[in-house]
Every structure is written in C-alpha cells, then in structure tokens.
Amino acid sequence: MAVICQKDKTMKKLTKAKKEKIKHFLMIAGVASAVSLLALVIFVLVIQRVPIKTTKERKKDSLDYSQIEVEKPDISKKLLTENINSRPGTPLEEIKGIVVHYTANPGTNAKANRNYFESRKDCPDEGQYKVSSHFIIGLQGSIIQCIPENEIAYASNNRNSDTLSIECCHPDDSGKFTDETYQSLVHLVSYLCDKYEIPVSQIIRHYDVTQKECPRYFVKYPEEWEKFHSDVTAYLKKKMVKQ
Numbered sequence: 001m002a003v004i005c006q007k008d009k010t011m012k013k014l015t016k017a018k019k020e021k022i023k024h025f026l027m028i029a030g031v032a033s034a035v036s037l038l039a040l041v042i043f044v045l046v047i048q049r050v051p052i053k054t055t056k057e058r059k060k061d062s063l064d065y066s067q068i069e070v071e072k073p074d075i076s077k078k079l080l081t082e083n084i085n086s087r088p089g090t091p092l093e094e095i096k097g098i099v100v101h102y103t104a105n106p107g108t109n110a111k112a113n114r115n116y117f118e119s120r121k122d123c124p125d126e127g128q129y130k131v132s133s134h135f136i137i138g139l140q141g142s143i144i145q146c147i148p149e150n151e152i153a154y155a156s157n158n159r160n161s162d163t164l165s166i167e168c169c170h171p172d173d174s175g176k177f178t179d180e181t182y183q184s185l186v187h188l189v190s191y192l193c194d195k196y197e198i199p200v201s202q203i204i205r206h207y208d209v210t211q212k213e214c215p216r217y218f219v220k221y222p223e224e225w226e227k228f229h230s231d232v233t234a235y236l237k238k239k240m241v242k243q
C-alpha cells in the first residue's frame, strides 16, 4: 500500500509539474499571439493609410470637370502674324498645364505688350527675339489672345510644348496685379482648366519651370500663389452644375 501511495504522490507531483508546464506554455503562447495580433493590426493600418492618403491627395487635386461649366470670359482675339520669332505656327499637341507670367514691364497695357510680340516678326531669327504668349491680361482686366490654343507660344522654355501661357500686366515694380487683372486671371485660368481638364496643381509659375523671378509677386510671396490656387479651386467649385 505504502508503495502504491508513494507512487500516487509521485504521479501527483508529476501531473502538477506537467500542469505548471502547460500553464506556462499557454501563457507564453498567449503573449506571443497578442503581440502577433498587434503587429498585424499595425501592419494593416499602415498599409491602409498609404492608399487613403494618396486618394485624399488625388481628391484634393482632381475636380470632376464633367460637373463644371465655366463660361468663356471676354477674350479679344488679336492673333499675331505667323512669323519665326513670336508665332511659329508649331502645333501644340497636348495641353498639360498653364503657365502664369508677369510682363516685367510696369505700367504697360495688354495691347502694347501684344504689339511688342508682333514687332518681333521683323527681328532676326535669333533666340533672344523669340517671345510671345497665348494670352495677355491688361491692367483693367481685359484679355487679348495672341496665339491660338492649338499652337505653341514662346513663353515658358521647355514647357512651351505642352502648356498655355498667360502674361499679366502690372502697374509697378512690385509685380502685384491689380484686382481687375487678378479677377480676370482667376476666370481665364478656371475656364481653361475646365476646357482642357487641367488639374489645379498644373497651374504653374514661369519660376517653376526655370527659377526665373516670374511672376515676381507670386515668387516673392508663395503664400499669395497658394491663395491664387485656392481662389481658382473655389471659382471652379462655384461653377459646379447642380444635379
């Protein structure tokens, strides 16, 4: 009996040790699973965050132009004579953006700047005389078109081949546009964005192409350039057609 009892005791001890072992194992397994689960949750969250961010970015930038109708602003078409320097007649195959400029000629109006481009036709066939722009906005907000939208202008260097250009007149050396010029610019840019489905992010400064200080005021005050983008976006949103 005593032997059996001893055996029982040993068995009991063994079972207890086994139980402890199992308990210990289960505890470790539990902690491991919890850590793995947490890692998995973090991983999924991180993975999900990436597309959410890009979608948000894209949403911010892409307006549904099929739902927007911007009326054409008053544009006075005074096309330049075709010539090697300011209107080469080269087809503009695709329009990916709009480049904003300032004339760098304080106090001059749209017509004077248009005539300056026209006068380039009598200059030699040299790089320094190759200058023009699709549109010019005057000090009172009037818009002159110098080059058809399906031809390139000589305004924005290596972006001449896929952008439309807009020159803006300005009263003084600061390069700041008058309210009238600014409002016409917002209208014209919005109209062109809608017409050619150009994202607002693709409205750029000449500075963004060549680092040239053009348009001066928007280079000096980048926050004003951001405000311009916001004003165009707001204008486009206002022109959303109600369903």
Ligand SMILES: [Zn+2]
Binding pocket: 100, 101, 102, 155, 206, 214, 215
């Ligand atoms: Zn420029």
